[in-house]
Amino acid sequence: MFNLFKKKKEENNKGDQYLSLKIREVVKETPDTVTIFFEQPEPYLDYKAGQYLTVILDVNGKEERRSYSLCTSPFVDPYPGITVKRVSGGLVSNxxxxxxxxxxxxxIMKPLGNFVSEYHSKNKRNFVMIAGGSGITPIMGITKSVLVNEPESKVTLLYCSRSEDQIIFKNELEKLEEKYDGRLMVIHNLSKPLDSWTGLKGRLDAEKIKDVLDSTVELRKDTNRFYVCGPEGLMKTGIETLKQLGIPDERIMEESFYSDLDAKEQEMKEAGLLSPELTREVEVIVEGESFTFEVPAGKTILEAGLDEDVDMPYSCQSGLCTACRGRLISGKVDMIEDAGLSESEIAEGYILCCSSKPASSDIKINIE
Ligand SMILES: Cc1cc2nc3c(=O)[nH]c(=O)nc-3n(C[C@H](O)[C@H](O)[C@H](O)COP(=O)(O)OP(=O)(O)OC[C@H]3O[C@@H](n4cnc5c(N)ncnc54)[C@H](O)[C@@H]3O)c2cc1C
Ligand code: FES
Incomplete structure (x- = not known):
């Protein structure tokens, strides 16, 4: 079999970020979702609840990488797992x-990501989770970690699914609610329920979010933490509503799974925000080793680097996960998607190579 891991190691004589994991169990969660549990490697996989790992697969002779959040908690679950929901026509999810x-x-590439929390047994906090579809995955790991580590903290989970049979972790959530009676409240919202469904239904909107929050948490307490993960529309509604309610940005954690880079690029073009596309030479330093290559007009810096067989790290290729993050030492780039970066990272000069195109001639990027 084509061994990508071996290839990377042989070519680069490094590979600290790569690892082989043996699949222990595959659990069908819903008709279109599976959880894949891995045997623990030696030493144990080091991860924080809410982080994602990158699977690297050979599909039809081509290397494919995708990010999948861990659904497990290192404090509770003996084996790490990811939960994958089919995307219509999607290569890797199917x-x-x-x-x-x-x-x-x-x-895999080892776990990364900032959609995480720190825990302390003396904390007394309210966690509000707003999740949709597969967005429950990282929130599941964080929820379990809060419940086991912070006996006085509570979790309210507002979880949106299409129909009852599409609710991922339905049984596990019911068991957790029973076990942590009074500390975990799960509220389901179904967009296309059967007539017999008596819970929240229809599109998630600001009113529903406000109603749920009014009845469950004292919103403005500065110990509260808010986590939002799901489809683009749900995230927009969730985040806007929390901001309207006066929740400061630093207490809202968000994780996006998907960004349509082509559509965003088109929008930026129409708004006159992109520089003319020219072939430019760039220098990229990857873990101390310098590579200089041309980025043809129309390509991102990551695409051009990979075409030149430079072993630049990457995962989602859509500006969300930060695996391709580098610091711009000189020059200027047009970054089409920067959702993965914090404001302070952007201020410090970090860019995402997968969503950046050269906008000047003296570009030098350092990837640590
Ligand atoms: C940080 C991070 C964590 C993630 N965690 C999870 C997770 O826990 N579980 C999970 O199931 N997925 C997760 N994803 C999404 C995952 O990485 C893949 O993008 C997804 O599985 C689709 O891959 P694919 O190869 O099947 O589709 P592709 O072959 O890449 O795409 C097929 C088509 O579908 C469109 N598309 C791709 N993804 C989506 C989407 N999410 N919504 C709408 N259209 C889409 C594409 O533009 C394309 O037209 C995560 C993504 C990120 C960035
Ligand atoms: S590869 Fe995910 S942000 Fe660039």
């Missing part, structure tokens, strides 16, 4: 739902 069996080994 491959993982259909082709993956226990015993198989897959290559």
């Amino acid at each position: 491959y993982l739902n259909d082709q993956i069996r226990p015993g198989k080994t897959i290559e």
